[in-house]
Amino acid sequence: GALPKWALEPCMMGIDEAGRGPVLGPMVYGCLYCAVSFQKTLASLEFADSKTLKEEKREELFESLKANESIGWSVDVIDPRELSAKMLKKSKINLNEISHESAMGLVTRVLNMGVLLTQVFVDTVGDADKYCTKLSERFPSIKFVVAKKADSLYPVVSGASIVAKVTRDRALRNWTFDESAENMHRNFGSGYPGDPETKAWLEHHKHSIFGFPTLVRFSWGTCTTYFKDGAEVLWEADGALDEEGTANKNGKRQLKLSNLGFTGGKRNSEEIESSSKGRCKFFQSRKLEQLVQF
Amino acid sequence: MESNNGGGSAALIGSSGTVILSPPQQQQQTVDVHQLPCCIKSNGPSDVSNYFKPKSSGIEVDGGLELKEAFYRGRNLQGFTVPLPEGYSGFIIGKKNSNKDKTKKTAGTGKAPEISSNSSENHWETLAKCGNMTFWNHDSLPSQDDASMRVFHWFAVAKALHEPVSAEELT
Known part of the structure; x- marks a missing residue:
């Protein structure tokens, strides 16, 4: 739609990720932005770190922020196929680099829309100082705050974490398999390698020749244990x-x-x-x- | 498909066998053949069509062929499907078991078949036919310059070499 008027005022943005650790499904980067002058109102909206909220509450908050005309948001959904492929390229790209590129992609996208971003709050990935330097060099006009647990420190990042988490959960819930094999199901659990439901899903869906369905991130160390019984593949x-x-x-x-x-x-x-x-x-x-x- | 370090292979050179290209009782099935840029250390049937799902990109690459994309074991593959040249056919052959009157498929034994020093056992027959082949690269666009594509150059050379030469051409 058209750019809201407040976007021409100095704006702040929060960036957070969901689904970085899981062995399956997409990794989602989300951002939420608003005018700096809206900061206090935003703080009153009771966004908390998405992980501390129940799924229903997150969904509810996501709907309310979508409806709020003083707030803008955007997501970058990184497909598990893309994650695996990049991390297993001939010249491998690590997860931190992929994460940084995604976050910077969101900043670029919002700037290109014409939003006057002056401050961006980011939950850190890797070393916070190095990450901050990288971001500041790429976007000299923006003041970056890179911090651990930014999602619980800054409401604008909490909001971004809700955007990211809800998007990731929905993507997983509505996942359409590439594969047409029978007996596949979507009881993935959380997707974290230690989750018993995720373990059971991986065990059930492993394949001696193909490894796993493409929902799985083949570049995760967890996969290796499941490949032991399967055919060895040399690249x-x-x-x-x-x-x-x-x-x-x-x-x-x-x-x-x-x-x-x-x-x-x-x-x-x-x-x-x-x-x-x-x-x-x-x-x-x-x-x-x-x-x-x- | 592991190599052995034992000697004695040289003794096999010169042995002969037969390849039967048209088994009378078997309806020849046409299949898709893919060459992957990796070595899968397994021989045997697998439910390929349920797991390997190449997608057309709609983009033309080198030589006007359409770029395809697929994933295998997390790797991104880029490839194209090449029709076999006019006048050529592709055959998938399997070793014919001389003891039983049954075909012992190369692709169905679960391990690499042994080279038999007994030439009488070296008989092969057609299991299926293919009219094209899909060549896949890991992380690079397929090209006419790929080694697998350059193999086809042999056809032109072979034709020139084996074509009868008329008396006029010799002068």
Whole structure:
């Protein structure tokens, strides 16, 4: 909609996250902003840290802040597929970097809407001072306050935490699986690795070849314990395979990707390594070899 | 598909076998074939279609092929589906068990089949056909320059090499 008039006054914003720790579902960054002059009224709205509130109360507060014309809000929902993919890239991106980028994305989005942001309160991720420096360098016109437990210290961050938490809960509740396998269900529990309901869900949904449904964050250490019974998968990005698709010498596994699925036979490592030697470059560079035995 | 360090493979070079491309009693099924940029240390059937869900992006990449996206074990895969060149067919073959009159699928044994030194056991037959192949990269756009794509260059070279040469062309 149109930009409210108060957005042209100096504004403050709070940023908080929901679903950073869970092994499944999206991670959500939420923000809430209002005019600095609205600060006192905001404090009277009784937003508390979303984690201390019951789900119903959070939903109720979310609806009331959505209806409040003196408040603006926005969310960034980071899909579990995106989280896993980024953290498992060839050059891996860690969760702190993803979190920082998401928070900065929200600041950019709100600034681009034309809101005059002058102060932004952020719950810290990693070292607070370093994070504050990073934010201040990116947005020199904004005064940042980065603090631990900002969600319980600043009402504007408490409000942001409600936005984030309600959005994450709804996303999980309404999750549509990519997979079409039978016997899947949505009793995820909290999604935290220690939650017995989450553990049971993971145990029930693990798959020897595919690992888990894409709802799960494959980059979480928790997953490794469930993969122990499943098929081992080697990736070039993990250093298990070199550029040629040949397993690293250190790994004592010599495999050619170009052969995978085409040869099932046991192959001598020397045979594979020497197979391209003395062959025409045309064949070498195309990973083609004459297969007499297969 | 683990390698062994034992010798003796050289002795097998030159052994022969047969590949039967049209089993008379079996209706040939056309299947999707995917080449993944990883090594899955398992052989056997799996419910691929329920778990592996490539999505079309609507974006054209190198050579006018459509970019596809999929996820496997948390990794983002980018790929394209390449039709086999005109005049070529793809076959999925499995080792034929000579003892029983039953096909022992390579893909169904649960472990890598042994290379048999007995050439009489080296008989293969068609399990399915494919008309195209989907090549996947981890974290990089598929391209005509990918090694898996460059394999197709052989077809043109083979054709030139094996084409009959007329007397005029020799002069």
